[in-house]
Amino acid sequence: MALPNLPVRKDWPQPMRVSLFITCYNDTLYPETGRAVVRLLERLGVKVDFHPGQTCCGQMHANTGFRREAFSQARRLIRLYRDAEYVLIPSSSCVAMMRDQYPGLVDELGDPALRKELNAFLPKVFELSEFLIDRLGVEDVGAYFPHRVTYHASCHGLRGIHLGDRPFRLLAKVRGLEHVSLANLDRCCGFGGTFSVKNAEVSSAMMAVKLQDVLATGAEYCTALDNSCLMHLGGAMHRQFAGMKTIHMAQILASTEHSPAEEFA
Amino acid sequence: MSHAAAARAVLDPAHAPPFPKAALPVLRNPQLRKNVAHAIDVIQSKRARLVAEKTDWQELRASASAIRAHVLDHLAEYLEQFEARCTAAGGKVHWARDGAEANRLVAGILRDEGVNQAIKIKTMTSAETQMNPALEAAGISVFETDLAEIILQLGEDEPSHIVVPALHVNRAQVREIFSRRMEIPDLKDDPQVLTAAARHYLRQKFLTVPAAISGANFFIAETGAVAIVESEGNGRMCLTLPRVMVTLAGIEKVLPRFADLEVMLQLLARSATGERMNPYTSLWTGVTAGDGPQSFHVVLLDNGRSEILKRKTERQTLKCIRCAACMNACPVYRQTGGHAYGSVYPGPIGAIFTPQLMRLEHAQSLPYASSLCAACYEVCPVKINIPEVLLELRARVTDRERRSFGKFFDPLYWGLRVANLLFSRAWLFTAAQRLGRIGLRFFTRRDGWIHSLPSVGARWTMTRDLRGMPSQSFRQWWDTRPKEGR
Numbered sequence: 182m183a184l185p186n187l188p189v190r191k192d193w194p195q196p197m198r199v200s201l202f203i204t205c206y207n208d209t210l211y212p213e214t215g216r217a218v219v220r221l222l223e224r225l226g227v228k229v230d231f232h233p234g235q236t237c238c239g240q241m242h243a244n245t246g247f248r249r250e251a252f253s254q255a256r257r258l259i260r261l262y263r264d265a266e267y268v269l270i271p272s273s274s275c276v277a278m279m280r281d282q283y284p285g286l287v288d289e290l291g292d293p294a295l296r297k298e299l300n301a302f303l304p305k306v307f308e309l310s311e312f313l314i315d316r317l318g319v320e321d322v323g324a325y326f327p328h329r330v331t332y333h334a335s336c337h338g339l340r341g342i343h344l345g346d347r348p349f350r351l352l353a354k355v356r357g358l359e360h361v362s363l364a365n366l367d368r369c370c371g372f373g374g375t376f377s378v379k380n381a382e383v384s385s386a387m388m389a390v391k392l393q394d395v396l397a398t399g400a401e402y403c404t405a406l407d408n409s410c411l412m413h414l415g416g417a418m419h420r421q422f423a424g425m426k427t428i429h430m431a432q433i434l435a436s437t438e439h440s441p442a443e444e445f446a
Numbered sequence: 447m448s449h450a451a452a453a454r455a456v457l458d459p460a461h462a463p464p465f466p467k468a469a470l471p472v473l474r475n476p477q478l479r480k481n482v483a484h485a486i487d488v489i490q491s492k493r494a495r496l497v498a499e500k501t502d503w504q505e506l507r508a509s510a511s512a513i514r515a516h517v518l519d520h521l522a523e524y525l526e527q528f529e530a531r532c533t534a535a536g537g538k539v540h541w542a543r544d545g546a547e548a549n550r551l552v553a554g555i556l557r558d559e560g561v562n563q564a565i566k567i568k569t570m571t572s573a574e575t576q577m578n579p580a581l582e583a584a585g586i587s588v589f590e591t592d593l594a595e596i597i598l599q600l601g602e603d604e605p606s607h608i609v610v611p612a613l614h615v616n617r618a619q620v621r622e623i624f625s626r627r628m629e630i631p632d633l634k635d636d637p638q639v640l641t642a643a644a645r646h647y648l649r650q651k652f653l654t655v656p657a658a659i660s661g662a663n664f665f666i667a668e669t670g671a672v673a674i675v676e677s678e679g680n681g682r683m684c685l686t687l688p689r690v691m692v693t694l695a696g697i698e699k700v701l702p703r704f705a706d707l708e709v710m711l712q713l714l715a716r717s718a719t720g721e722r723m724n725p726y727t728s729l730w731t732g733v734t735a736g737d738g739p740q741s742f743h744v745v746l747l748d749n750g751r752s753e754i755l756k757r758k759t760e761r762q763t764l765k766c767i768r769c770a771a772c773m774n775a776c777p778v779y780r781q782t783g784g785h786a787y788g789s790v791y792p793g794p795i796g797a798i799f800t801p802q803l804m805r806l807e808h809a810q811s812l813p814y815a816s817s818l819c820a821a822c823y824e825v826c827p828v829k830i831n832i833p834e835v836l837l838e839l840r841a842r843v844t845d846r847e848r849r850s851f852g853k854f855f856d857p858l859y860w861g862l863r864v865a866n867l868l869f870s871r872a873w874l875f876t877a878a879q880r881l882g883r884i885g886l887r888f889f890t891r892r893d894g895w896i897h898s899l900p901s902v903g904a905r906w907t908m909t910r911d912l913r914g915m916p917s918q919s920f921r922q923w924w925d926t927r928p929k930e931g932r
Binding site: 208213237242244246250375376413 | 465466469470479777778780782813814817818819820821823824834840841842843844845858862863865866868869870871875882895897902905908910911912913915916918920921922923924
């Protein structure tokens with residue numbers, strides 16, 4: 182059945198094909214985010230591939246100092262997506278890892294041939310909101326999500342890959358959604374990957390400060406383009422019985438009147 | 447006596463506890479956290495306002511970054527040029543390989559001049575060399591003249607910030623310290639009353655002490671001049687009243703031309719204190735007969751800097767102009783303040799500078815004292831990519847640690863090794879997902895959440911729950927999808 186106001190582009194010569202790099206932690210812990218990405222893209226007329234050989238981008242190892250391991254994961258990933266037209270990643274921090282750290286890793290540990298492959302690979306990499314706005318040229322993805330929502334800008338989305346106002350433009354077009362601005366938007370939530378366990382106490386103190394701002398919005402949901410920050414904030418909300426949930430923005434954008442966002446029971 | 451209840455911070459990286467441990471008492475001290483966050487927020491909002499009004503801010507940053515990078519590429523030439531010009535103007539230049547040599551040189555200069563007292567302009571470099579205790583041991587009494595440094599010296603406390611060293615102390619605490627140490631029982635905590643008390647204390651020093659010690663914000667190769675920027679004018683007093691003047695500066699503080707100050711001063715005041723211009727900018731060149739100090743010495747300190755210069759990624763650390771914008775922007779520093787870093791250089795710049803000064807023998811926990819949020823890089827007026835250097839140092843620390851016996855049993859190291867193996871083959875990763883689901887079921891409560899994990903996991907669940915693993919991974923779901931039409 183036809184849905185109202187769906188901006189499906191029919192003027193492409195042939196359907197766009199994206200290869201979804203779901204990321205290791207979304208694959209394992211947040212499959213509903215991946216399902217939402219697939220649902221959203223297919224609704225917009227994009228064909229989605231999933232390479233079963235994919236694992237991790239190497240960020241955890243690189244950021245902890247395990248550079249050789251990070252390099253071998255980077256090399257593996259670059260080669261895996263050799264034939265992809267676009268690589269779509271619903272996680273800004275993994276995109277930032279590729280753009281900021283892959284060149285250095287490959288120059289330091291790799292060979293010139295791999296550098297060439299990397300140069301071909303990087304322009305194909307898109308974060309979800311980048312792909313929707315820059316590549317597909319849509320802001321209204323036909324979503325319906327009748328809730329009060331606040332957007333948390335992850336550091337990698339904000340300062341790493343400069344998403345700017347893209348997330349807000351997408352949220353503004355979601356029917357029924359009331360966006361509440363988050364104070365101190367540019368302040369880190371304290372997750373920081375292995376920082377959250379190596380410096381667990383400081384990380385928790387940062388989270389406590391962030392959570393004050395997030396809860397003060399009175400929103401029902403806190404959304405972001407990174408499930409890593411949301412794992413941190415959502416874990417704290419759950420511990421505190423705070424009246425708020427976290428949800429990846431892909432799930433909001435995939436949600437419609439007929440098929441609302443999937444939620445973890 | 448709230449401030450005195452806490453043990454004195456250890457700012458010697460060779461003896462300070464690791465960052466996570468040193469941060470604990472601060473995190474449990476609401477007064478301290480409130481003082482730090484309040485002071486930081488005030489500076490940050492002033493800075494943001496003034497940066498926004500500069501339409502050429504990014505161009506200024508680019509110029510400053512280029513000037514500082516150029517200096518580092520030609521450091522030896524500019525240092526020799528400075529030495530020649532400063533000497534020609536009547537100054538004497540000394541070279542110190544490390545902090546101990548710098549302290550010996552300064553003590554020797556003062557002894558040769560026959561003085562046993564010195565007043566000081568705020569200098570972080572002398573804190574780096576631990577000069578005050580060294581001079582006291584050599585029989586020379588030193589008196590800080592920067593208001594914040596007076597508070598710390600009288601309060602037997604340590605600096606927690608490089609621009610606002612007593613940022614962690616509030617007005618009521620200052621009143622208590624002054625009242626006790628200056629023996630004024632009925633002192634009020636009115637700012638004017640407190641500064642009047644400090645002025646009375648300082649005037650006696652300015653008029654009687656024959657020697658002064660300073661740092662340098664910059665020194666100019668072209669002219670042989672030394673530049674100090676400050677807010678209070680107490681530095682200006684030190685530069686004009688005493689007979690003997692000794693300036694200590696790291697070798698990286700040189701600028702090629704006088705004109706380069708135009709760029710640096712626009713950036714420095716806005717970045718450091720949120721002012722368009724700092725109230726006092728002093729420049730002095732050698733000795734002028736009948737005016738100011740008649741004996742002028744510059745001690746140029748290496749202390750590990752030429753080693754840093756040799757490294758491709760890390761050398762940008764030396765571009766730093768000590769504005770402290772990085773620590774003011776840092777969400778970690780905002781919670782912990784400066785003492786947790788166990789170094790006179792706290793915050794993001796300290797997290798990269800200190801371990802390098804220690805040749806990674808000490809302070810190995812500091813490169814990990816960051817969530818890599820990159821707020822520091824965004825505000826840095828000379829565009830030091832601090833996250834990039836943090837990662838480089840983490841790699842060096844890891845390369846060293848992974849071979850050590852102590853880390854052989856570290857669960858985080860094993861976790862990362864195993865993870866790397868799993869990530870190398872998709873079938874291993876898939877198998878691990880299945881195994882993990884079975885293993886975690888044991889820890890997952892009826893509500894579907896994990897409230898408590900053992901080992902490294904306990905570091906997560908100490909303050910955060912973790913959603914239990916879903917019954918199906920994404921790839922398992924994908925495999926259930928009809929194949930046609932994909």
